[in-house]
Amino acid sequence: MDERIERLNQVALQGNVDAFYIIIREDVKLLEHIDELPFVDTPLHISASAGHIRFSIEMIKLKPSFLSKPNPDGHSPIHLALENGHTKMVRQLLHHNADLIRVKGRECMTPLHYAATTDDHLDLLHKFLSVCPDSITDVTAQNETALHIALKYNKLEAFKFLVGWLRWKWPHWDKILRWKDVEGNTILHIAVSINQTQASPLLLKYLYINCKNLEGKTALDILQEQPQEVDNSEMRAILERAGALRASSLPTVTSSYARYLRLPEIDDFTMGNIGQLLNLNVTDERRNALLVVAALLVTVTFQAAITPPGGL
Numbered sequence: 210m211d212e213r214i215e216r217l218n219q220v221a222l223q224g225n226v227d228a229f230y231i232i233i234r235e236d237v238k239l240l241e242h243i244d245e246l247p248f249v250d251t252p253l254h255i256s257a258s259a260g261h262i263r264f265s266i267e268m269i270k271l272k273p274s275f276l277s278k279p280n281p282d283g284h285s286p287i288h289l290a291l292e293n294g295h296t297k298m299v300r301q302l303l304h305h306n307a308d309l310i311r312v313k314g315r316e317c318m319t320p321l322h323y324a325a326t327t328d329d330h331l332d333l334l335h336k337f338l339s340v341c342p343d344s345i346t347d348v349t350a351q352n353e354t355a356l357h358i359a360l361k362y363n364k365l366e367a368f369k370f371l372v373g374w375l376r377w378k379w380p381h382w383d384k385i386l387r388w389k390d391v392e393g394n395t396i397l398h399i400a401v402s403i404n405q406t407q408a409s410p411l412l413l414k415y416l417y418i419n420c421k422n423l424e425g426k427t428a429l430d431i432l433q434e435q436p437q438e439v440d441n442s443e444m445r446a447i448l449e450r451a452g453a454l455r456a457s458s459l460p461t462v463t464s465s466y467a468r469y470l471r472l473p474e475i476d477d478f479t480m481g482n483i484g485q486l487l488n489l490n491v492t493d494e495r496r497n498a499l500l501v502v503a504a505l506l507v508t509v510t511f512q513a514a515i516t517p518p519g520g521l
Contacts, residue, residue: 213239221252221268224261240272248283251275257286257302260295269305276306283315291323296333303340310341317350325359328366338374345371345379352391360399365407372411386415393423401428404435406443413451421456429453 213236220228229252233239243251253268253275265286268275277285287309290298299320302309310320321337321344324330337344348354353361359368375382389395397416400408419427426434429448433455435441 214243217252218250218255221255221261221264222259224256224259224264226264226267229264229267244272244274244278248279248281250280251278251286253286254278254280254284254289257295257298258289258293260290260293260298262298262301265298265301266305269302273306276302276309277312279314285309285312285314287312287320288314288318288323291320291330291333296330299333300336303336307340310337310344311347313347317348319344319347321345321347321355322349322353322358325355325367325371326362326364328364331366331370334367334370335374338378342378345375345385348388350391352389354385354388354396356385356396357388357390357394357399360396360403360405360408363403363405365405368408369411383415386412387417387420389422393421395420395422397428398422398426398431401431401444401448404439404441404444406447409444409447413447418448418451418453419456419459421459425456427454427456427459429455 213232217229217232217239220232236242240252243249251268251272253265253272256264256268275286279285280289284292287299287302290302313319321334324333324337345355349358356368356371359365359371372386375385379385387395394402395416397409397412397418397420399405400412419429421427432441432444432448
């Protein structure tokens with residue numbers, strides 16, 4: 210069987226459909242044996258990597274399960290087609306299964322994430338988001354959105370396209386823009402870390418400039434930690450004009466959340482009147498009723514203090 214699989218791989222690399230069926234006559238269950246493996250370079254992986262559309266279509270017809278199967282490197286056929294620049298192949302694969310846009314490969318990278326690593330595939334970004342708008346919410350194993358990826362690779366055109374699409378097409382665009390990766394970094398943190406001065410002014414319109422990551426660092430803290438040889442004077446001017454602060458200059462947790470730590474207060478006049486009534490020569494029944502009223506006032510006031518507007 211190993212010899213047949215090796216021949217099959219060579220046939221897939223050449224994109225030779227006729228030679229493929231000659232091998233299948235020798236072992237009609239050959240594709241089933243390949244499909245049993247959880248991680249494998251299927252004939253579809255190989256033909257998609259090489260850009261052989263006709264052979265790939267034949268494989269999809271015979272074994273659609275190959276479309277989402279990962280190879281030993283964690284890549285599906287559409288990931289490999291993207292990596293090798295075969296955009297026609299990518300579109301053909303999507304034609305057969307639009308859900309492939311959300312297939313997660315190595316480190317949970319989707320095709321949208323891969324397309325965001327370059328400025329050369331803006332048409333594919335548009336195609337992916339048109340076919341499956343929800344793919345904008347997909348994140349990598351590091352909890353990165355496609356916007357994080359575009360900035361990390363310093364692909365400004367891809368980044369601007371994604372921001373523009375969000376603003377026009379996605380109802381909860383602000384949530385995506387404010388998304389934090391596994392280290393608590395917003396896209397503003399990323400932009401400052403790579404000294405991307407063209408992206409930063411755009412982000413300052415929508416993001417809280419002094420947001421801290423999980424290390425407790427603001428954008429200005431990240432800028433301060435850059436090596437002296439890095440010319441970040443333009444970025445520094447942008448941040449300072451927008452009111453950027455270092456974490457050490459921000460209000461402490463105690464002062465920021467002091468109002469949550471204080472016990473709720475009840476109107477002194479109201480409680481004073483109840484107290485006076487309790488001191489009068491009243492019946493036990495009336496005294497108990499006043500105590501119930503006082504208890505209810507405390508409960509209602511405390512509940513109002515801890516319940517956010519609109520509830521949870």
